[in-house]
Amino acid sequence: MIKTLSSMYPFWACLIAIITAQLAKPIFVYLKRREWDWSEVFASGGYPSSHTAGVAALSLAVGLQEQFSSTIFAVSLAFALIVTYDAANVRYYAGRNIQITQQLIKDIQVLTEMKLEDPIYLTKVKEVLGHKWIEVIGGIFHGVIVAGVIYFLGVSLI
Numbered sequence: 001m002i003k004t005l006s007s008m009y010p011f012w013a014c015l016i017a018i019i020t021a022q023l024a025k026p027i028f029v030y031l032k033r034r035e036w037d038w039s040e041v042f043a044s045g046g047y048p049s050s051h052t053a054g055v056a057a058l059s060l061a062v063g064l065q066e067q068f069s070s071t072i073f074a075v076s077l078a079f080a081l082i083v084t085y086d087a088a089n090v091r092y093y094a095g096r097n098i099q100i101t102q103q104l105i106k107d108i109q110v111l112t113e114m115k116l117e118d119p120i121y122l123t124k125v126k127e128v129l130g131h132k133w134i135e136v137i138g139g140i141f142h143g144v145i146v147a148g149v150i151y152f153l154g155v156s157l158i
Contacts, residue, residue: 009150010061010076017057017146021050021139049131049139051087055080056143064151088136 025040028047040046055076062076109116131139 009065010058013061013147013150014054014058014143016150017143018050018054020146021048021053021142024048024142025050045131045135047131047135047138048142049087049135052080052084052131052136052139053143053146055083056140057147058143060144060147061151064147084136084140087131087139088133 022041025043025046025048026036026038029035029037029040059073059076059080062070063073066072105116108114
C-alpha cells in the first residue's frame with residue numbers, strides 16, 4: 001500500500017499544487033488589499049487558480065514520469081486544456097452572469113418601486129466562480145513549479 005502511494009507522483013503533485021495554491025490565495029489578497037482574509041483558502045476564483053495549478057502539475061508530472069510521447073500524457077494534457085478553458089471562460093462568465101442578474105433584480109425593484117419577495121430573489125449566490133486569465137496563468141506557473149520541484153527533489157520524498 002505504501003509503495004503504491006509513493007509511486008503516484010502525478011497524483012501527489014496535483015494534490016500538493018491544489019492545496020498550496022489555495023493556501024497562497026490569502027497571501028495575494030493581503031498584498032492587494034493589505035488585510036488578511038483567511039476565507040480565501042476555501043474560495044473558488046482568485047489568484048492563483050488552484051484548478052489550473054492542479055491540472056498543470058498533473059500534466060507535467062505525467063509527462064516526466066511516463067514520457068511526453070505517451071498516450072496518458074496526451075490525455076492529461078487534453079484534460080488540462082479543458083479545465084483551463086473552463087476556469088477562464090465558462091466559469092468566469094457564469095459569475096459575470098450572476099452579477100448582471102443581481103443588478104437587474106435591484107434595478108427592477110428601484111424602477112418599479114416593487115419589492116420582489118420570492119425567496120429565489122433573496123438567495124445568496126457566489127459571484128466569483130471563475131478566473132481572469134492572469135489568475136489562470138498564475139495557476140499554470142504554480143502547478144509547473146510544484147511538479148518540477150517535487151520531481152527534481154526526488155519523487156521518493158513523497
